Amino acid sequence: MIEDFECLRVDGDVVHRAACQVIEEVPLSIFINGRHFTTAMISPQMRREFVAGHLYSERIVSQVQEIESLEVEGDVARVIVTNPIRAVVPRRPIVSGCGGIASFLDEARLPRIRSGLTIRMEQAREAMEAISLSKTHIATGGVHSVGLFDRSGPLTIVEDIGRHNALDKAIGIQILKGEEFDFGRMFAACTGRVSSDMALKCSVAGIPIVVSRGATTGLAISIAQRTGLGIIGFLRGKRLTVYSNPERFEIG
Structure with missing residues (x-):
């Protein structure tokens, strides 16, 4: 996942050669029932989990039982699903993302999150601390x-x-466990901004809350207001901003 590259480090007038650790990026082409669906640029670990989660969050499958087989060999993933017609997606507006793929927004099909989950601000802060301990990010x-x-x-x-x-x-990871799960009892925390693709994926999965140390976007807030997603941004220390559905957060 981490590669070493020779680089020049500059600190004022001091210049020296060094070995720099850089994150690896690889393509993964997904074929559904023999037809190319998408090619994503991802980090190389957990490719199988990525494919399963991506098909779920993009509404190609609604439960793991609809995936008849999932094989990953190198940079190619081959999936057989019970309803391949869902993978034949017409061109629609592309919403913002930060990688090689993006979700599609269909205004008429925005889901409604059916969960009464609330969390305390202390829980949101503890979650942000937990995801900020990445050794890979530090390196x-x-x-x-x-x-x-x-x-x-x-x-x-x-x-x-x-x-x-x-x-x-x-x-x-959750849907491949083979156990009963309920995304309505979970909340997400992320280190990057909450853009429209993140808000839509949470809403489709039924995850009722997402917290971030970064910003959000206007379209993400619009989606959240319509689906019931609670968004917290700029969660840093004792400071945070609640952008949507504040009833999901127990302040104080």
Whole structure:
């Protein structure tokens, strides 16, 4: 996941050669029932989890039982699903992302999150602290961390070059466990901004809350207001900003 490259480090008038640790980025082409669906640029670990989570958050499957087979060999993933027609997506407006892929926004199909989950500000801060301990980020500065938590603590924390990829991997871990899960009892924490693709993926999965140490976007807030997603941004120390559905946060 980490590669060493020769580089020049400059500090004022001091210049020296060094070995710089850089995060690895690879393509992953996904084929659904023999047809190319997308090629994503991701961090190389947890490719199977990424594919499962991506198909779930993009509404190609609604449960893991709809994935008949999932094989990853090198930079190619081959999936057989029970309803491949969902993967035939017409061109639609592309919403913002930070990697090689993006979600599509269909205004008529925005979901409604059916969860009464609330969290305390202390839980939000603890989640942000937990995802900020990434050794890979400390070494390279090149990955985002995303965690899924319930009210008792962390369920899974993953990393990727793209925050939306990391969210897909976190979702994929849960649905591939083969156990009963309920995203309505979980909340997400991420190191990057909450853009529209992140808000849409959380909403589709039914994750009711996302917290971030970064900013959000106007379209993300618009999606959140319509789906019931609570967004906290700029969570740093004792400071934070609640952008949508403040009833989900127990302030004080």
